[in-house]
Amino acid sequence: MRPPVNGAVRRRPSLSQLRAFAAVAEHLHFRDAATAIGMSQPALSGAVSALEETLGVTLVERTTRKVLLSPAGERLAVRARAVLAEVAALMEEAEAVRAPFTGALRLGVIPTVAPYLLPTVLNLVHERYPDLDLQVHEEQTANLLDGLTTGRLDLLLLAVPLGVPGVMELPLFDEDFVLVTPLGHELGGQEGIPREALRALRLLLLDEGHCLRDQALDICREAGRDDVPVTTTAAGLSTLVQLVAGGLGVTLLPRTAVTVETSRNPQLLTGRFAHPAPSRRVALAMRTGAARGAEYEELAAALREALRPLPVRVL
Amino acid sequence: MRPPVNGAVRRRPSLSQLRAFAAVAEHLHFRDAATAIGMSQPALSGAVSALEETLGVTLVERTTRKVLLSPAGERLAVRARAVLAEVAALMEEAEAVRAPFTGALRLGVIPTVAPYLLPTVLNLVHERYPDLDLQVHEEQTANLLDGLTTGRLDLLLLAVPLGVPGVMELPLFDEDFVLVTPLGHELGGQEGIPREALRALRLLLLDEGHCLRDQALDICREAGRDDVPVTTTAAGLSTLVQLVAGGLGVTLLPRTAVTVETSRNPQLLTGRFAHPAPSRRVALAMRTGAARGAEYEELAAALREALRPLPVRVL
DNA sequence: AGTCACTGATAACTACATTCGATCAACCCG
DNA sequence: CGGGTTGATCGAATGTAGTTATCAGTGACT
Known part of the structure; x- marks a missing residue:
C-alpha cells in the first residue's frame, strides 16, 4: 500500500x-x-x-x-x-x-562623524591592515541601515542606539555635546552650563534626516523645552557653525567636531555643559552573524585604541 | 603578481x-x-x-x-x-x-488548556485533516517553548503573550477568568464582582511553573493585593476545584474550564467579574519561518471556527 | 495565412565528481 | 613488540552534471 x-x-x-x-x-x-x-x-x-x-x-x-x-x-x-x-x-x-583583513570593506559613515573620525580610521587601516580596501560611503543613518541590511554596505560608523533587529552594535565611545556660541554671547566659553539654559536659546539645527538633529531635539525636550525651534537649518556642520558665527543663533556640536569646526573661526566660543553633559554614543554596526564579524570586532577594538587621544570617553 | x-x-x-x-x-x-x-x-x-x-x-x-x-x-x-x-x-x-496536513504534528499543550480544548482540537483534526498524525504533549510553558525551539515540538497551544523572539503567535481567543467559590460563600454565584474583591479572599493557586498561577498572581497585583497568598497549591485544576469545594478557599478558573470542573460538583458556585473581567489569551505558537507555517495558520483559522460554540471571544 | 523569431525541452555525448571496497601507514595500549 | 584502531590512499565503477546541436511549440508581424 x-x-x-x-x-x-x-x-x-x-x-x-x-x-x-x-x-x-x-x-x-x-x-x-x-x-x-x-x-x-x-x-x-x-x-x-x-x-x-x-x-x-x-x-x-x-x-x-x-x-x-x-x-x-x-x-x-x-x-x-x-x-x-x-x-x-x-x-x-x-x-x-583564509585572508583576514583583505579585500573590500564597504564602510558607511554618517556626515556628523565622517570628517572628524575618518582621519583616525584611515590611518589605522592603512597602518595596521594595509591589504584592506576601505570604501567609504557618507550617508544618513536611515540610508546606511538600509544599505547594511540589503548587503550594499558591510559596516557602519554612526550614532547608537539603533534598536534595529539583525544589526549588532560595537560601541566605540561616548562624546559630550558642547554649546557653540558667537563671540560675545552670554554663555560664551562658560563651563558648567545647566541644560535648562537651552530653553531660552535660539538653536540652529541640521536638516531633516540627520540623527544629530534628532539628538539635539531630544536634549532640548529633556531640558524641558517643548516647542520645536525650526527656523533655520543647515546641510552640514560646517555651514551650521558659520551661521552661528554670523550671529543667527547657537548650536550643539559633538566634541569630536569642535576642534575642526571652531578653531578656524575666531568668532566662536564653546561652552561646556554641567555634569552629566548631554552626549551621544558612536559605534560600529554590522549585520548580526556577518561573515567577517570577528574581523569587525577586532577592528572595533583597534579603533578604540586609536581613538584614545581624542577628547571622548572610549568604551 | x-x-x-x-x-x-x-x-x-x-x-x-x-x-x-x-x-x-x-x-x-x-x-x-x-x-x-x-x-x-x-x-x-x-x-x-x-x-x-x-x-x-x-x-x-x-x-x-x-x-x-x-x-x-x-x-x-x-x-x-x-x-x-x-x-x-x-x-x-x-x-x-506536496502533501499538506499529513504526517506527524507534535503539538504541545499546557495543562490548564489541554483537558478543555483537546476534544475540540482532536475532533477538528480527525474530521478535517484525517491524515494528520497529531501527537499531543502536555507540559508547562517553559518546557514547551524549549521543545519548540529545539525542534522536539512543532506547534504549541498555550496562553500568550510569550514575548519570545523567533516564536510566532497565532491568537485563537480570549477567555475570562471566573471566580469559583464554595456553596454559601458571600460572593457565590454573583455577577459583576469588582476585582478589588480579590484582596480579601483566600485564593488557592496551582503549583509553581503553571502559567495560570502567574496570571492569577498578576490579576491580584492589579487588584491592589501585594502579598502573595501561598498557603496551599495544587498540581491540577481538578484538584484545585476539589479544594475549593472543601472550603479551603476560592480560585480563579478560565472560562473554558468551568463547565467541566464545576458541573460535576454541586458544592461549587461560579461568580463573574465586572466588565472588563480579567482574561487570558490562548494561541497557537510556532517557530517563525516554520516550514509548515502556512498549514499552522490554516489550522489556526479552522480552530477559531471550531471554537466558536465555546463561551470565549474568538479572535 | 504564412513565416519568422524566440521560447523551453530533448538527445547524444563527455567529463568529472562521488562513491566504494580493499589496503596502507601511523599511533596507542598492553 | 604485536594487536587493534585510527584516518589516508588507491583504482575502478557509477552516476551526475555539464556541454553542443537540434527540436517543437507559440506568438507576432506581414
Whole structure:
C-alpha cells in the first residue's frame, strides 16, 4: 500500500539545482537565467526539472512563451535563496579566515562623524591592515541601515542606539555635546552650563534626516523645552557653525567636531555643559552573524585604541 | 603578481561535503561520522579534504589518534549546520506542499488548556485533516517553548503573550477568568464582582511553573493585593476545584474550564467579574519561518471556527 | 495565412565528481 | 613488540552534471 504515483526516489537537492531554480525565479526566463549563472540553457532546464523531481513539486509553470512560478515555487524560491545566502556566507567566512583583513570593506559613515573620525580610521587601516580596501560611503543613518541590511554596505560608523533587529552594535565611545556660541554671547566659553539654559536659546539645527538633529531635539525636550525651534537649518556642520558665527543663533556640536569646526573661526566660543553633559554614543554596526564579524570586532577594538587621544570617553 | 601558494581553483562546496564536514564536526570521529550519514569512511574522508581544498582552509586537525576542529573549523561548522538546516527546511516545506496536513504534528499543550480544548482540537483534526498524525504533549510553558525551539515540538497551544523572539503567535481567543467559590460563600454565584474583591479572599493557586498561577498572581497585583497568598497549591485544576469545594478557599478558573470542573460538583458556585473581567489569551505558537507555517495558520483559522460554540471571544 | 523569431525541452555525448571496497601507514595500549 | 584502531590512499565503477546541436511549440508581424 504505497502512495499511488510516487515512483520517484526522494533524494537531496543539489546546490546547483537550487542555484538554477533561484535564477529562474529571479529572471522568469530560462536563457537569461542560464547566462546569468554562467551555464547553458539545457543544463539549467534539466537542473530545474531535476529539482522538481527530487522535491516532488511543480515549481515553475512553463508555457513556451511565458514562465511563472507556481505558488509552491514562490514559497520554495524563498527557501532556495536562504540556502544560497547561507552558502555564500560560509564561503565568505572561509575567505575571511583564509585572508583576514583583505579585500573590500564597504564602510558607511554618517556626515556628523565622517570628517572628524575618518582621519583616525584611515590611518589605522592603512597602518595596521594595509591589504584592506576601505570604501567609504557618507550617508544618513536611515540610508546606511538600509544599505547594511540589503548587503550594499558591510559596516557602519554612526550614532547608537539603533534598536534595529539583525544589526549588532560595537560601541566605540561616548562624546559630550558642547554649546557653540558667537563671540560675545552670554554663555560664551562658560563651563558648567545647566541644560535648562537651552530653553531660552535660539538653536540652529541640521536638516531633516540627520540623527544629530534628532539628538539635539531630544536634549532640548529633556531640558524641558517643548516647542520645536525650526527656523533655520543647515546641510552640514560646517555651514551650521558659520551661521552661528554670523550671529543667527547657537548650536550643539559633538566634541569630536569642535576642534575642526571652531578653531578656524575666531568668532566662536564653546561652552561646556554641567555634569552629566548631554552626549551621544558612536559605534560600529554590522549585520548580526556577518561573515567577517570577528574581523569587525577586532577592528572595533583597534579603533578604540586609536581613538584614545581624542577628547571622548572610549568604551 | 598572483598570490603565492594558491594553485587551487576556488569553487563552490557541495552539500554532501558540508554534510560530511558537519558530521565530522559532530562526532569528531571519521568512521562514526561516516556511518551516521550512511557513507563509507573513505568517501567522507575525501569529502572533507575536498571541502578544505575548495575553501582553502584547514577545517579538521587530524592526528591519527584524535580528531579536533581547527578554530576556523569551529566557525565554519556553525555555518555548515546553518546551510544544512536551511536545506532541511526547504525539503520539509516541499513535502508540506506536496502533501499538506499529513504526517506527524507534535503539538504541545499546557495543562490548564489541554483537558478543555483537546476534544475540540482532536475532533477538528480527525474530521478535517484525517491524515494528520497529531501527537499531543502536555507540559508547562517553559518546557514547551524549549521543545519548540529545539525542534522536539512543532506547534504549541498555550496562553500568550510569550514575548519570545523567533516564536510566532497565532491568537485563537480570549477567555475570562471566573471566580469559583464554595456553596454559601458571600460572593457565590454573583455577577459583576469588582476585582478589588480579590484582596480579601483566600485564593488557592496551582503549583509553581503553571502559567495560570502567574496570571492569577498578576490579576491580584492589579487588584491592589501585594502579598502573595501561598498557603496551599495544587498540581491540577481538578484538584484545585476539589479544594475549593472543601472550603479551603476560592480560585480563579478560565472560562473554558468551568463547565467541566464545576458541573460535576454541586458544592461549587461560579461568580463573574465586572466588565472588563480579567482574561487570558490562548494561541497557537510556532517557530517563525516554520516550514509548515502556512498549514499552522490554516489550522489556526479552522480552530477559531471550531471554537466558536465555546463561551470565549474568538479572535 | 504564412513565416519568422524566440521560447523551453530533448538527445547524444563527455567529463568529472562521488562513491566504494580493499589496503596502507601511523599511533596507542598492553 | 604485536594487536587493534585510527584516518589516508588507491583504482575502478557509477552516476551526475555539464556541454553542443537540434527540436517543437507559440506568438507576432506581414
